[in-house]
Amino acid sequence: MSPTSLPRFLAAVAAAVALNAAAQTVRIGNQGDALSMDPHSLNESLQLSVTGNVYEPLVGRDRNLALTPMLATSWRATSPTVWRFELRRGVRFHDGTSFTSDDVVFSFGRAAGEGSDVKTFVNEIKDVRALDSHTIEIETRAPFPILPGVISQLYIMSRKWCEENQAARPVDRRKGVENASSFRANGTGPFVLRERQPNVRTVFARNGTYWGRIEGNAAEIVYTPIGNDATRVAALLSEQIDVMEPVPLQDVARINASGKARVMQGPELRTVFLGLDQKRDELLYSNVKGRNPFKDRRVRQAFYQAIDIEGIRRGVMRGASTPAATLIGPGIAGFDTAFNQRPAFDPDNARRLLGEAGYPNGFEVTLNCPNDRYVNDSEICQAVAANLARIGVKVTVAAETKGTYFPRVLKRDTSFYMLAWTPATYDAHNTLNALVRCVDDKGGGQFNLGNYCNPQVDDRIQRIQAETEPLARNALIREAFQLVAADVGYLPLHQQALAWGVSNKVELVQLADNFMPFRYMSVK
Amino acid sequence: MLPFLLRRLLQAALVLLCVAFVSFILFQYVGDPVVFLLGQDASAAEIAALRSDLGLDRPSWIQFLHFLGNAASGEFGTSLRHGAKVSTLLAARLPATLELSLVAAALALLIGVPAGVYTALRRRAPGSQALMVLSLLGVSLPTFLIGILMILVFSVLLGWLPSFGRGPLVSIAGVETSLATWVGWSHVVMPAATLAVFQVALLLRLVRAEMLEVLRTDYIKFARARGLPDRVVHFRHALRNTLVPVITVAGLQLGSLIAFAVITETVFQWPGMGLLFIEAVTFADIPVMAAYLCVVSLIFVAINLGVDLLYFGIDPRLHPHRSSGH
Numbered sequence: 001m002s003p004t005s006l007p008r009f010l011a012a013v014a015a016a017v018a019l020n021a022a023a024q025t026v027r028i029g030n031q032g033d034a035l036s037m038d039p040h041s042l043n044e045s046l047q048l049s050v051t052g053n054v055y056e057p058l059v060g061r062d063r064n065l066a067l068t069p070m071l072a073t074s075w076r077a078t079s080p081t082v083w084r085f086e087l088r089r090g091v092r093f094h095d096g097t098s099f100t101s102d103d104v105v106f107s108f109g110r111a112a113g114e115g116s117d118v119k120t121f122v123n124e125i126k127d128v129r130a131l132d133s134h135t136i137e138i139e140t141r142a143p144f145p146i147l148p149g150v151i152s153q154l155y156i157m158s159r160k161w162c163e164e165n166q167a168a169r170p171v172d173r174r175k176g177v178e179n180a181s182s183f184r185a186n187g188t189g190p191f192v193l194r195e196r197q198p199n200v201r202t203v204f205a206r207n208g209t210y211w212g213r214i215e216g217n218a219a220e221i222v223y224t225p226i227g228n229d230a231t232r233v234a235a236l237l238s239e240q241i242d243v244m245e246p247v248p249l250q251d252v253a254r255i256n257a258s259g260k261a262r263v264m265q266g267p268e269l270r271t272v273f274l275g276l277d278q279k280r281d282e283l284l285y286s287n288v289k290g291r292n293p294f295k296d297r298r299v300r301q302a303f304y305q306a307i308d309i310e311g312i313r314r315g316v317m318r319g320a321s322t323p324a325a326t327l328i329g330p331g332i333a334g335f336d337t338a339f340n341q342r343p344a345f346d347p348d349n350a351r352r353l354l355g356e357a358g359y360p361n362g363f364e365v366t367l368n369c370p371n372d373r374y375v376n377d378s379e380i381c382q383a384v385a386a387n388l389a390r391i392g393v394k395v396t397v398a399a400e401t402k403g404t405y406f407p408r409v410l411k412r413d414t415s416f417y418m419l420a421w422t423p424a425t426y427d428a429h430n431t432l433n434a435l436v437r438c439v440d441d442k443g444g445g446q447f448n449l450g451n452y453c454n455p456q457v458d459d460r461i462q463r464i465q466a467e468t469e470p471l472a473r474n475a476l477i478r479e480a481f482q483l484v485a486a487d488v489g490y491l492p493l494h495q496q497a498l499a500w501g502v503s504n505k506v507e508l509v510q511l512a513d514n515f516m517p518f519r520y521m522s523v524k
Numbered sequence: 525m526l527p528f529l530l531r532r533l534l535q536a537a538l539v540l541l542c543v544a545f546v547s548f549i550l551f552q553y554v555g556d557p558v559v560f561l562l563g564q565d566a567s568a569a570e571i572a573a574l575r576s577d578l579g580l581d582r583p584s585w586i587q588f589l590h591f592l593g594n595a596a597s598g599e600f601g602t603s604l605r606h607g608a609k610v611s612t613l614l615a616a617r618l619p620a621t622l623e624l625s626l627v628a629a630a631l632a633l634l635i636g637v638p639a640g641v642y643t644a645l646r647r648r649a650p651g652s653q654a655l656m657v658l659s660l661l662g663v664s665l666p667t668f669l670i671g672i673l674m675i676l677v678f679s680v681l682l683g684w685l686p687s688f689g690r691g692p693l694v695s696i697a698g699v700e701t702s703l704a705t706w707v708g709w710s711h712v713v714m715p716a717a718t719l720a721v722f723q724v725a726l727l728l729r730l731v732r733a734e735m736l737e738v739l740r741t742d743y744i745k746f747a748r749a750r751g752l753p754d755r756v757v758h759f760r761h762a763l764r765n766t767l768v769p770v771i772t773v774a775g776l777q778l779g780s781l782i783a784f785a786v787i788t789e790t791v792f793q794w795p796g797m798g799l800l801f802i803e804a805v806t807f808a809d810i811p812v813m814a815a816y817l818c819v820v821s822l823i824f825v826a827i828n829l830g831v832d833l834l835y836f837g838i839d840p841r842l843h844p845h846r847s848s849g850h
Contacts, residue, residue, distance in 0.1 A: 041607075200795045225793075227803070231792065235687045238687055401555070401806070406556070434564075
């Protein structure tokens with residue numbers, strides 16, 4: 001090479017690299033933002049999804065939500081109550097400190113301590129101890145076969161960094177104390193936090209010294225939340241952002257036809273269902289006096305068979321739902337199509353059953369719904385009300401914003417309500433314990449707002465918790481859900497679909513739990 | 525002058541007290557913030573503990589007194605959702621709202637006043653009629669519709685302007701503003717225009733009505749009789765007298781621009797106080813809502829007072845030291 005062409009060549013390369021780096025920026029404009037960059041301060045899927053790019057757990061989930069080694073390379077139960085994890089060597093935090101078992105012990109302690117909202121991940125854990133610099137043991141109070149899955153959202157922080165930055169405790173809203181971990185982050189993950197303006201703009205940069213392989217080629221992620229649906233769609237169509245969710249259902253066709261972006265849809269792990277008050281002797285919000293129609297299984301089945309779920313799928317959800325016959329969906333451990341067979345839509349049979357139960361002219365009842373929590377929630381309720389009107393039941397839909405809806409139904413101030421659930425552990429036990437278990441004062445049935453109670457199901461639930469053999473466990477789960485279906489304890493509706501708007505220049509992977517890992521994002 | 529000022533300040537304090545009281549009553553019905561502060565797996569005991577820690581289980585009048593006491597010293601408590609001090613949150617967002625409102629007010633004045641003068645002077649011209657019809661539209665169309673239409677036309681169809689957000693910030697004399705760059709202006713022009721549409725229509729009609737009335741007065745007749753050229757009559761005499769009530773109305777409208785930029789900020793994702801307020805409503809973040817209402821009523825009251833004093837200064841007929849004779 002001649003003396004003058006080398007500097008010019010280098011300049012050209014530098015320019016090309018700079019252009020390339022700019023070209024590999026992915027701009028995300030989701031509806032909401034993570035409240036804080038502290039991975040232990042709020043147990044909410046959006047915050048865990050965003051911080052999960054910067055921090056990592058011991059055991060993570062791959063693109064099919066199966067468990068995969070992250071900061072732990074292998075794990076096994078050395079006894080029914082003890083799990084041993086071998087930790088990955090050669091991992092560094094973003095500030096350069098080495099990752100060791102001490103950081104794991106610290107992080108579990110932080111997650112169990114004051115100010116943490118992720119205590120439920122570590123509730124069953126009695127002790128976490130380091131055997132050496134890269135091996136730890138977790139001892140649980142009782143046999144806990146699903147522990148690796150339960151801690152898949154418990155992110156590991158650096159003890160040294162937290163202590164140096166007064167972040168040894170998660171942000172405590174009570175005390176109004178903020179700490180460094182709200183706005184800054186030091187994890188082991190594939191992306192580094194560069195800039196943070198809560199609810200305005202957060203910037204992540206690719207971690208050049210990441211221990212593993214980052215599948216996508218995104219060099220920078222710019223995250224700017226856009227709350228308004230129409231503006232979000234416009235921003236995607238005008239190519240101001242590359243990725244956004246959720247896409248309002250009425251705009252799916254428009255985005256697909258634009259030639260600039262497409263909508264990726266797939267079933268979400270969330271199952272939407274209707275619950276009925278089955279405990280009170282007289283319903284709070286009905287015109288039936290002296291008895292509770294929902295205590296009669298025939299009435300519950302009549303309601304179930306009167307709901308035209310295919311019509312709802314076509315008309316209300318525009319195809320973006322998968323009808324369900326049980327409270328969990330495929331992808332949740334323990335799911336089996338054996339208990340996901342929905343009885344046929346049969347309004348004539350429904351009317352007959354109502355007559356047999358003593359309500360030949362139907363009755364009136366109020367249906368409580370949120371109107372801004374699930375996809376087309378209040379519209380679904382209105383469709384259900386229309387379906388039930390055909391069998392003589394006059395339903396008054398009381399839709400309200402989630403801010404007033406949840407306090408109301410959580411007080412069980414309802415006769416007929418809508419709810420949805422994704423088990424945080426991706427395991428059926430979480431759903432059974434929260435929704436199906438008889439309500440007790442130890443936290444069982446906390447979201448069993450209709451007070452459905454069947455001791456036989458409770459027996460199965462208790463045995464599921466302790467059963468370590470997978471086949472036996474799945475059999476128990478199947479029995480439990482079959483009993484609930486036979487009782488018509490709930491009226492499952494469907495799994496709603498995720499709808500992500502993605503620019504045609506970007507490739508990524510959509511996960512059924514609505515997590516959006518940046519590591520899979522590529523700019524073509 | 526001084527008793528006038530004192531009376532107005534007392535009235536202002538009374539207004540603020542009433543606003544705080546009414547908003548506190550309302551907040552008993554907005555919902556339960558604790559439900560959103562903890563994840564779905566939190567136990568009932570944890571929820572009760574948090575409610576007690578935050579003081580939400582005390583009777584509302586005690587909470588109100590507590591709030592008043594803090595507010596008097598500028599302390600609005602801590603946001604239930606963000607965990608940060610409310611005064612910090614509001615202070616961080618206020619400049620963005622002020623920037624948007626001031627640009628909108630400037631736009632409204634620059635377009636509304638000349639247009640109003642034109643329609644007053646050339647009443648029968650087709651341009652005038654067109655402006656009057658447009659102003660009717662401007663007053664009737666809701667702000668969010670105008671905003672979304674603008675985004676559709678200028679961002680999606682034409683691709684000229686960005687559809688959301690605020691431009692990059694530059695620090696000028698200690699104040700951070702996005703107006704120093706062309707990119708910044710491209711971000712602010714649509715939200716400001718959306719916000720200004722109603723004001724333009726209002727000012728146009730107001731200037732027109734005032735000007736028509738002024739043009740009918742005796743002193744204008746005498747000025748014409750003196751042989752003064754039209755330009756002098758219209759602009760030196762008529763317009764100056766027209767502008768006095770117009771400026772006071774425009775000043776009052778500035779208060780409503782700041783307060784009601786909420787819709788525009790929501791549509792354009794403009795990071796101002798209004799967007800903060802809407803998010804607080806969704807999550808029942810009571811300290812933020814209460815503080816926002818108090819700050820906004822303070823702004824209104826201050827602007828009203830300022831405008832009254834301005835009117836006092838501008839209108840020579842109100843000067844108390846002038847004798848009524850000549």
